[in-house]
Amino acid sequence: MELARLVVVFARVGILNELQYRVNFFFQILESAIALLTALISLALVFRHTTMLAGWQPAELLVVMGIYGLMSGIVQAVIQPNMVRLARDVFDGRLDYILTKPVDAQLLISIREWQVWRFTNVGLGLLVAGVGMIWGQIGFDVWQALLFVGMLLCGILALYSFWLILTSTSFIIVQIENLINLFEGLFAAGRWPVSIYPGWLRVLLTFVVPVAFAVTVPAEALTARLTGATLVLAVGVSVGLFVIARLCWRWGLSRYSGASA
Amino acid sequence: MWGLLDFYRSAMKQSMLTQFQYRAANYFYMIGMIAEPIIYLSVWSVVATAQGGTVAGYDAGAFAAYYIVWTLVRNMNIVFTPYGWEERIRSGELSGLLLRPLHPLHYDIAFFAGWKVVVIVLWLPIAAILAWLFQPVLAPTWLEVAVFAVAIWGAFLIRMMFLWLLGLISFWTTRVAAIYELFFSVELFLSGRIAPLALFPDWVQALADWFPFRWTFGFPIEALIGQLSPMALITGLAIQACWILVGLGLVMIVWQRALRRYTAVGN
Numbered sequence: 001m002e003l004a005r006l007v008v009v010f011a012r013v014g015i016l017n018e019l020q021y022r023v024n025f026f027f028q029i030l031e032s033a034i035a036l037l038t039a040l041i042s043l044a045l046v047f048r049h050t051t052m053l054a055g056w057q058p059a060e061l062l063v064v065m066g067i068y069g070l071m072s073g074i075v076q077a078v079i080q081p082n083m084v085r086l087a088r089d090v091f092d093g094r095l096d097y098i099l100t101k102p103v104d105a106q107l108l109i110s111i112r113e114w115q116v117w118r119f120t121n122v123g124l125g126l127l128v129a130g131v132g133m134i135w136g137q138i139g140f141d142v143w144q145a146l147l148f149v150g151m152l153l154c155g156i157l158a159l160y161s162f163w164l165i166l167t168s169t170s171f172i173i174v175q176i177e178n179l180i181n182l183f184e185g186l187f188a189a190g191r192w193p194v195s196i197y198p199g200w201l202r203v204l205l206t207f208v209v210p211v212a213f214a215v216t217v218p219a220e221a222l223t224a225r226l227t228g229a230t231l232v233l234a235v236g237v238s239v240g241l242f243v244i245a246r247l248c249w250r251w252g253l254s255r256y257s258g259a260s261a
Numbered sequence: 262m263w264g265l266l267d268f269y270r271s272a273m274k275q276s277m278l279t280q281f282q283y284r285a286a287n288y289f290y291m292i293g294m295i296a297e298p299i300i301y302l303s304v305w306s307v308v309a310t311a312q313g314g315t316v317a318g319y320d321a322g323a324f325a326a327y328y329i330v331w332t333l334v335r336n337m338n339i340v341f342t343p344y345g346w347e348e349r350i351r352s353g354e355l356s357g358l359l360l361r362p363l364h365p366l367h368y369d370i371a372f373f374a375g376w377k378v379v380v381i382v383l384w385l386p387i388a389a390i391l392a393w394l395f396q397p398v399l400a401p402t403w404l405e406v407a408v409f410a411v412a413i414w415g416a417f418l419i420r421m422m423f424l425w426l427l428g429l430i431s432f433w434t435t436r437v438a439a440i441y442e443l444f445f446s447v448e449l450f451l452s453g454r455i456a457p458l459a460l461f462p463d464w465v466q467a468l469a470d471w472f473p474f475r476w477t478f479g480f481p482i483e484a485l486i487g488q489l490s491p492m493a494l495i496t497g498l499a500i501q502a503c504w505i506l507v508g509l510g511l512v513m514i515v516w517q518r519a520l521r522r523y524t525a526v527g528n
Contacts, residue, residue, distance in 0.1 A: 030439040038446045042455055049316050049460065050308045178289045185296035192300065196307045198394075201299065 006103065007111050014114030021117075028117040032124050039065055039191065054196045059136025061193070064219045066129025068190045070152075071214050073121030075159055075187070080180065081113035083163045087170035087179070096258040106249050110160070129222070138223055147226060151218040154238040158210035161238070161245035168245075171252035190215035206237070213237055268363065269371050276375030287383055294335060295387065298328040301455060302395065317459045322398030326486045327457055329391045330399075334481050335454070336380045337413045340421040341369045343428035343441050350431055356525045366512065370421055377417060401485050408494040412481040415501035420477045422508025429512070432519035447472075453479025473504040 018024075043065065047058050056064070086109045089095040098108050133140070140148075166179050190211040194202050206212040213234045220226045280287060305324045309316045319327065349355045358365040391397075401409070427444055430437055449455050450465070452474035458466050469475045480497050483489055489497065 027436060027439055031442050034439065034442045034446055038449060041450060045456060045460065046304060046308060048462070050311050052311065053304070054307050175286065175289060178286060178293065181290060182293035185293040189296060189300050192304055197303045200394075201303070 003107060006107065010111040011114050014112070015116045018114065018116040024117050025120070028120050032120050035121075036069070036124055036128065039069075054193060056193055056195075057136060059132045059138065060219070060223050062132030062135065063129045063138070063222055064193055064215060065191060066125045066127070066132055067152075067219050067222075068215050069125025069128060070122050071125070071155060071159065071190070072187065073118055073123075073125055074156060075163070076121065077115050077118035078111075078113065079160050079163050080183075081115050082110050083167040084176055084180070085109075085113055086167050087176040090170050090252075090256065093258055095256060099253075099258075105253070106164075106246065110164075133222065140222060140224070144221060144224065147231075148218055148221040151213075151221045151226070151231075151234060154234050155210070155214035155218055158213045158238040158241050161241035162210050164245040165241075165248045168248040168252040171255045187211060187214075193219065210237065210241060265363075265367070268367065269374075272368065272371035273375035273378070276372045277378050280376045280379040284383065287379065291332075291336065291380070291383060291387060295332060295391070298331045298335070302328040305456065305460075317457070319457060319459070320398075322396060323486065325392075325395040326397035326399040327482055329388055329395065329397050330482045330485050331454075331478075332387065332391065333381070333384050334413060334416060334478055336384060337377055337417045337481075338420050338477060340373050340417065340424050341428070343424050343431070343437070346428035346431035347435055347437070350523065353525045355523065359520075366425065366516075369425070370418070373421065374414075374417070399486060401487055404491060404494065405485055405487055405489075408498060409481055409485040411498060412484050412501060415498065415505065416477040416481050419473050419501060419504045419508055422505060422512055423473055426508065426512050426515060429515050429519045432522045448474045451475060452477060453482065457483075473508065476501045476504055 043058070043061060046053060051057075053061060086095070089098070089109075095109075098105050101108060132138075163183065166183065167176075169179075170176060186205075186209045189197070189201075189205055189209075194205050194212040194216045197205060202212070217226065217230060217234050220230065302324055305316065305319070306321045309319065309321050309324060314320050349358070355365075358368065361368070427441060430440060450461070451458075451469040451472050453469075458469055458475060458479050461469075469479075476497070480501070484494055484497065
């Protein structure tokens with residue numbers, strides 16, 4: 001309960017802070033619109049040459065693309081800014097301030113930044129997915145909706161854990177620009193269902209970089225493709241990644257020596 | 262003239278030595294970049310298979326060749342980012358650059374050109390691994406190899422000019438991200454970066470002729486994978502030269518006006 005209250009307080013302060021810069025909202029919308037248009041044109045280009053892509057119809061791929069937008073919105077709004085700040089704090093020693101507080105440090109470093117305008121992409125992604133559902137006349141019931149939300153949460157947990165594992169390396173090397181570059185490059189694979197990739201890459205995108213569970217699996221839940229085995233795997237991998245991330249974080253902390261900040 | 266050549270030789274050597282020290286960082290960066298062509302390649306391979314083997318004349322092997330050559334061309338395409346101008350202006354770094362005896366453009370070209378030499382060397386093992394994974398079909402003639410070797414440097418210079426031009430907008434406004442993103446989106450489609458231009462409708466291909474983008478990306482790739490006649494290869498180099506000059510001219514004109522708006526205190 002105490003944890004939830006902390007998250008709410010931090011989110012409120014972060015959001016109030018960002019709300020001061022209202023013009024940013026319009027520029028964010030402009031940027032999101034350009035990104036969306038780019039994605040739609042590439043989809044149109046592919047379907048100029050084929051009617052189905054690895055068993056997915058155009059409307060269903062729109063759903064995939066929408067969920068990709070939603071997830072990258074969450075990553076850009078909360079996960080990535082917090083991790084970038086963590087890497088900087090490790091570098092200049094300001095992590096000391098976190099460690100002296102009486103709350104779990106991992107929680108604190110995960111909720112400090114809220115780039116609220118980035119949530120535009122979340123809304124836009126939901127819109128695109130919705131349009132895809134209507135266009136493809138994909139019906140779903142309450143059970144499927146619940147499953148979808150559950151899979152989304154698993155996906156967010158997996159992405160967060162993956163980012164924390166990446167950022168924990170900043171306790172030994174300072175490479176944050178490269179980390180962002182690496183993550184964005186790999187995560188872009190989620191624009192398409194992972195089934196289009198060659199076998200070795202699919203394994204990589206499922207178990208190492210959780211692109212499959214972040215985007216493809218929630219889309220499968222919405223389009224009635226989800227099997228029981230995938231469901232169990234999604235929960236298992238997300239929780240597993242979280243445990244690994246926790247261990248990496250603890251290991252990183254044990255190497256950290258303050259810089260008399 | 263000789264002095265200038267001397268400068269380029271020294272500056273390129275310096276940046277080569279510097280960048281070679283950061284081998285690991287360079288590799289990290291190049292590996293992050295490789296995801297993009299692999300995604301495109303996977304999509305188009307699936308489409309080609311579904312269409313009975315070929316799409317617009319490309320089969321899986323040709324797509325593999327296109328996107329593996331793509332990785333080198335993309336690396337040659339990386340020049341001073343337009344986002345970097347804001348920092349140069351805001352921090353007053355530009356004042357220092359202006360005090361030097363040569364135009365700042367020379368320093369940027371020399372620095373990145375030297376870096377490219379390191380990038381090409383580091384790229385070779387990556388290309389070998391990609392070739393082993395994706396089995397490209399590639400049988401270039403000597404002329405094609407020669408034209409490619411020149412064209413990647415032409416591509417580098419064209420993009421250098423146009424991204425410099427774009428970056429100069431920072432002298433007028435700091436709200437540049439949307440403009441840049443629009444530029445990069447148009448470039449994505451009209452350059453052949455997302456897919457070979459042959460896959461686009463005719464009107465897009467016609468449109469691409471009016472922009473510099475295809476000469477920075479599609480042309481060098483198509484030159485090496487053997488899609489162009491000897492005549493088209495030579496004409497292509499000539500058009501690249503024209504775009505370099507157009508870009509240079511525009512940079513000179515805008516630079517004059519941009520500098521008049523620049524003020525700095527201290528530093």
